Amino acid sequence: MENLDKAVSKPIKHWAPDDQPREKMMRKGAAALSNSELLAILIGSGRKEKSAIDISKEILRMGNDNLNELGKLSLKSFQKIKGIGLARAVAIAAALELGRRRNSADLIEKISVKNSGEVARYLQVMLKDYRHEVFAVLYLNRANKVRNFEIVSQGGMTGTVADPRVILKRALEEEATSIILCHNHPSGNLKPSRADKELTIKIKQAASYLDIIVLDHIIVSEEGYFSFADEGLI
Incomplete structure (x- = not known):
């Protein structure tokens, strides 16, 4: 398997299949993916000099690598990262909101x-x-x-x-x-x-x-x- 740290310098489509987030998720399940890999699936693609994984890591750093802190960021905050437009920012915010609602769903019943x-x-x-x-x-x-x-x-x-x-x-x-x-x-x-x-x-x-x-x-x-x-x- 190609080392992931080395792979990020190339577009994801050129990575070894087991390292590509979508393929990895289909083979091993969502739990096997890192936070940056899950975000990369939402983003879809990177830009010329950075892969979707690189951009995802930038996003996570904005929340100090803490998903709870990331959920507090605004759409404008996400858009400060090159490669993240409004549509991608909305997709990220929507995914974080779904996670929050999932956490609260069981609580409300109890x-x-x-x-x-x-x-x-x-x-x-x-x-x-x-x-x-x-x-x-x-x-x-x-x-x-x-x-x-x-x-x-x-x-x-x-x-x-x-x-x-x-x-x-x-x-x-x-x-x-x-x-x-x-x-x-x-x-x-x-x-x-x-x-x-x-x-x-x-x-x-x-x-x-x-x-x-x-x-x-x-x-x-x-x-x-x-x-x-x-x-x-x-």
Whole structure:
């Protein structure tokens, strides 16, 4: 088998079959491929002086060779690499989003709304790629099962504004009997602001007129979480 480090100086089509990412995946399965080889399949081809593998390694370095960090990059960030246009940047972002959703799919089935920690772990997966603040809602049915998760507003690095009317309209559409409010703090500081507390009270009061219960408001960051319910604030 041709050594992979030597092969990258030539176009992929000239590599030994076992070293070509697509052929390698068909023969050995996706698990046998490195991250750069999987990215190379998405990219499809390189440019004159660099193979798709070379470009993939450049992309991975942008995220410090960490897929979680890579998932936080914007389309414009990917396009800074020569050979990555909008179409390829979108394909990469879509693949990363699919991976994130796959990770969260099993979690949502196991969520116990009686346990703020389990809900918080799910929210950390769903919101970890956002470098700015977002406000989201979990809509639950009568059996306290999650019907839907939805981001209802996005803001800047320090805050976002959520409209109670939008939240409650969606709750009625989902036929939700209870909701869990949530947002992230990219800074890592989990202490709720005065605005966070006021908004929670406002939504809880409005929801009560529709017989919808606000079970909790959870703030998450990569470092941990803060539960309004656990702290007696709701």
